[in-house]
Amino acid sequence: MLNIDENQLKLLLEKKRKMLEQKKYDGIGESISSISLMITLVLSDFSQLTIIKPLYFKIIAWGISIVILTYGIYTFIKSIKIYSVDQLYSEIADIDPKIEHSFNIVVIRDSRENGKYLVFKSKRWNCWLFPNYHCLNAIFSKAKELKYITECIKRDLKISEEIEFKYIGNNISEKYSVGDKVRKKYNFHYFQATNIAIDFNNKRTFHCNGKKYCWKTLDQMYSDKNIIKKNKDVLDYVRRMCDIS
Known part of the structure; x- marks a missing residue:
């Protein structure tokens, strides 16, 4: 049985309301309507208008149709991937401080500069972290997680070439969750x-698929008080098990 604060649950459900109510392929109607309006504007003669100049009317009508089309396309793109019940349950369980929260930590070394690792700026934690992803299932499967993180990294970093990862091991850690403001038990699996x-x-920092990345040495991360406060357990494991510099 989950042990969840009622107010936190209500807040989460309210945040996800629109995603849960959204229908698949939503936005098609708006897109078709806007295209129909555009065709009408192209084929119609508005020279008989007296209330407003035909040119002004066309400008306003074209502006409205473009806004509707943009909204329709945006809504359609969002609706392609429906927010599932499994995703909602995962996020609900995530706010239970007694549940073990499993994450995959991805360790990527700079191939040009020894000792540097890829990190991204987490908005949720307001901190530089190693790339990480929720584990797929409560029962850990190395083969499934390897396939999953490979897909995630290729997507997030726009890599088309094949990638190889090896499983390093896991580490249980209990610490304060900045996002949910409670102490949580984590099970970190390292790849x-x-x-x-x-x-x-060759870039100091770069953006890719909405995330900000950079390369840092472990010494640089250890000298950052914010990283030490929020992620020292992960740094210690990487230094002990992965670092060969």
Whole structure:
């Protein structure tokens, strides 16, 4: 049985209301309507208008149709991937401080500069973290998680080449969750890239698919008080098990 604060549950459900109510392929109606309006504007003669100049009317009508089309396309894109019941349950369980929260930590070393690792700026934690993803299931399957993180990394970093990872191990950790403001028990599973090519090595920071990335050495991360406060347990494990610099 989940042990969840009622107010936190209500807040989460309210945040997800629109996603749960959204229908698949929503927005098609708006897109078709806007296209029909555009065709009408092209084929019709508005020279008989007296209340407003035909040119002004066309400008306003075209503006409205473009706004409707943009909204329809945006809604359609969002509706393609429906927010599932399993995703909702996962997020509900995530606010239970007694549940063990399993994450995959992805360790990627810079192929050009030894000792540097890829990190991203987490908005939720307001901190530089190693790339990480929720584990797929409560029962850990190394093969399934390897396939899953490979897909995630290729998507997030726009990599088309094949990637190879090896499983390093796992570490149980209990610490304060910045996002949910409670102490949680985490089970971190570590995967290290053994063959990966990233075209952003020469940049200090870069953005990809909405995330901000950079390369940092472990010493740089240890010297950051914010990272130490929120993620020292992960740094210690990476230094102990993955670092060869």
